[in-house]
Amino acid sequence: xxxxxxxxxxxxxxxxxxxxxxxxxxxxxxxxxxxxxxxxxxxxxxxxxxxxxxxxxxxxxxxxxxxxxxxxxxxxxxxxxxxxxxxxxxxxxxxxxxxxxxxxxxxxxxxxxxxxxxxxxxxxxxxxxxxxxxxxxxxxxx
Numbered sequence: 001x002x003x004x005x006x007x008x009x010x011x012x013x014x015x016x017x018x019x020x021x022x023x024x025x026x027x028x029x030x031x032x033x034x035x036x037x038x039x040x041x042x043x044x045x046x047x048x049x050x051x052x053x054x055x056x057x058x059x060x061x062x063x064x065x066x067x068x069x070x071x072x073x074x075x076x077x078x079x080x081x082x083x084x085x086x087x088x089x090x091x092x093x094x095x096x097x098x099x100x101x102x103x104x105x106x107x108x109x110x111x112x113x114x115x116x117x118x119x120x121x122x123x124x125x126x127x128x129x130x131x132x133x134x135x136x137x138x139x140x141x142x
Contacts, residue, residue, distance in 0.1 A: 001025075001059075001061050001062065001063055002023055002024070002025050002056055002059040002061070002062050002063070003023070003024050003025075003026075003062070003063045003065070004021055004022070004023045004052045004056065004062055004063070004064045004065065005021065005022045005023075005065040005066075005118075005126040005127055005129075005130045006019070006020070006021045006045070006048035006049050006052050006064065006065070006066050006068075006071075006130060007019070007020050007021075007045070007048055007066070007067060007068075007120075007127065007130035007131045007133070007134045008020075008041055008042070008043070008044025008045035008046070008047065008048050008068065008134055009041065009044060009131065009134035009135045009137070009138045010039060010040055010041040010044055010138060011138050011139065011142065013040050013041050014038055014039060014040050015038070015039070015138075016035060016036070016037055016038070016039070016138050016139075016141045016142040017035055017036050017039035017040065017041065017043065017044040017138050017141070018033060018034070018035040018044060018133070018134040018135060018136065018137030018138030018139075018140075018141065019033060019034055019035070019044045019045075019047040019048035019051060019134055019137065020032065020033035020048055020130045020131075020133030020134040020137060021033075021048050021049075021051060021052035021055070021130065022126055022129060022130055022133075023052060023055065023056060025059075030055070031129075031133060032051060032052075032055065033133040033134060033136070033137040034047075034051070034137055035137040035138050035140065035141035036141065037141055042068075042070050042096070042097060043097055043100060044134065044138075045066070045068040045070060045071050046071060046097055046100040046101065046104055047100065048066075048130075048134065049064065049066065049071055049104055050100065050103055050104050050107060052064070053104070053107040053108065053111065054107065056111070059111070060110075060111055060112060061111070061112045062111055062112070062113045062114070063113075063114045063116060064113050064114070064115055064116065065116045065117075065118050065124075065126065065127065066115070066116070066117060066118070067117070067118050067119065067120030067121075067127055067131075069117065072115045072117045074101060074104075075104070075105075075108060075113075075115055076115055079101060079105050082095050082101065083105070087101075087102075
């Protein structure tokens with residue numbers, strides 16, 4: 001099983017942002033990161049997961065660790081209801097970041113994913129490393 005940690009960062013919200021993921025199959029470790037000039041933290045959190053799932057194309061079963069309740073709840077609780085409501089939220093307003101949610105939903109349908117929430121900035125080594133990578137990417141894009 002491939003284990004993945006993701007994180008997003010934004011300097012200001014909106015502002016320059018960064019995303020990062022770390023993936024390991026137990027033998028090999030891969031780190032990737034990048035950024036965008038004008039974005040939000042939630043967009044970077046979603047982008048990190050999208051980039052990780054895209055990179056994990058050879059793997060069907062994943063354990064995905066995120067410190068984003070937005071991402072975890074979105075995938076486990078909200079996305080099906082949004083689709084049923086033509087991408088409207090509970091207030092009948094358009095879902096924010098719809099295009100990213102649609103992309104993530106499409107990628108997730110091709111995998112078996114165990115979503116794991118980890119508390120951010122709480123000393124989890126891989127989460128802390130992801131945070132550093134994402135923050136660095138945001139600072140470099142500034």
